[in-house]
Amino acid sequence: MTASSRLRLKGFALGTANNTKSIDDEGETAISKRFWFISAFIVTTLTAIWLTNPGQWRSSPTVTPTDDPALTEEADNDNLIERTSPLAQIPILMYHVIGDGSGSLAELYVNPEVFASQLEYLYDNGYNTITLRELYDHWQTGAPLPARPIILTFDDGYRSDYELTFPALRQYGFRAVHFLYVKKFDHPNSLTLEEIAELVDAGHEIGNHSYNHLELHTASPASLRRETREAKAALEGLLGLEITSFAYPVGRYNADAVKAVAESGHLLAVTTEYGYASPEQGLLTLKRVRINRSDGLQGFINKLKRYEELEPRRDDKAN
Numbered sequence: 529m530t531a532s533s534r535l536r537l538k539g540f541a542l543g544t545a546n547n548t549k550s551i552d553d554e555g556e557t558a559i560s561k562r563f564w565f566i567s568a569f570i571v572t573t574l575t576a577i578w579l580t581n582p583g584q585w586r587s588s589p590t591v592t593p594t595d596d597p598a599l600t601e602e603a604d605n606d607n608l609i610e611r612t613s614p615l616a617q618i619p620i621l622m623y624h625v626i627g628d629g630s631g632s633l634a635e636l637y638v639n640p641e642v643f644a645s646q647l648e649y650l651y652d653n654g655y656n657t658i659t660l661r662e663l664y665d666h667w668q669t670g671a672p673l674p675a676r677p678i679i680l681t682f683d684d685g686y687r688s689d690y691e692l693t694f695p696a697l698r699q700y701g702f703r704a705v706h707f708l709y710v711k712k713f714d715h716p717n718s719l720t721l722e723e724i725a726e727l728v729d730a731g732h733e734i735g736n737h738s739y740n741h742l743e744l745h746t747a748s749p750a751s752l753r754r755e756t757r758e759a760k761a762a763l764e765g766l767l768g769l770e771i772t773s774f775a776y777p778v779g780r781y782n783a784d785a786v787k788a789v790a791e792s793g794h795l796l797a798v799t800t801e802y803g804y805a806s807p808e809q810g811l812l813t814l815k816r817v818r819i820n821r822s823d824g825l826q827g828f829i830n831k832l833k834r835y836e837e838l839e840p841r842r843d844d845k846a847n
């Protein structure tokens with residue numbers, strides 16, 4: 529359901545309530561007057577809504593979902609729209625830092641305004657963010673997913689995850705998966721435990737991104753164990769929660785690494801290979817869609833085009 533149709537329904541509900549009250553309290557003339565007044569009000573409102581581009585309405589800076597608690601509530605209800613068939617493919621977007629950087633790693637930095645426009649695009653086009661755990665439950669047990677689901681992942685636990693990404697996502701009721709590695713906690717640019725707790729409280733997922741951020745395809749058996757099993761245990765101990773997803777550092781893995789990830793109790797794992805994720809890839813070697821600084825908004829939209837053909841937005845259908 530779009531914001532405009534929600535408002536439309538609200539308008540009708542309001543009109544009905546007023547109408548009932550007038551029948552109880554007043555004579556027939558008053559009812560008639562009120563009826564015409566309400567009718568005129570509804571027609572005017574509907575015309576105004578019709579004239580307003582729903583996309584612009586939803587993204588209007590003065591009518592954001594968080595400004596209106598009722599809208600936020602109903603946005604949550606959108607998540608209850610069940611898909612009728614198993615999800616064959618899903619974009620798992622891969623971000624690193626929201627901010628501005630230069631040098632050889634500049635492509636890992638997505639400009640905050642560009643990021644905001646990408647989120648606005650997702651919201652306006654009927655996307656709903658889910659976590660990897662929710663994807664796993666859907667693929668394994670058929671648990672329902674919201675319409676046009678998408679997963680946003682952020683690797684390495686940069687402070688921007690909390691300072692910039694979190695408030696930007698919250699504006700649209702979006703959630704993300706943050707892949708953290710244990711050694712990063714010593715770094716001044718790391719998320720703090722309190723910040724991570726806030727993210728978790730808001731429905732974000734924390735995933736394991738190893739102990740030392742080592743490339744696993746060349747790791748010894750002992751090192752593999754440390755980077756997978758011990759890292760998972762350490763993160764779970766630090767954060768007081770269960771971790772079920774894994775991201776291979778620098779996207780490097782081999783059969784031994786996949787085995788170690790599986791044996792340490794991870795349910796899903798993601799690589800850096802480009803593409804939409806599907807169960808046929810193997811639940812522990814899922815592809816992701818890398819979002820680069822140079823993508824801007826248009827490159828971002830292009831990367832989702834094929835998915836939008838596969839996965840029509842359901843809120844349009846509901847209208």
Ligand SMILES: [Zn+2]
Binds near residue numbers: 683741778
């Ligand atoms: Zn990383």
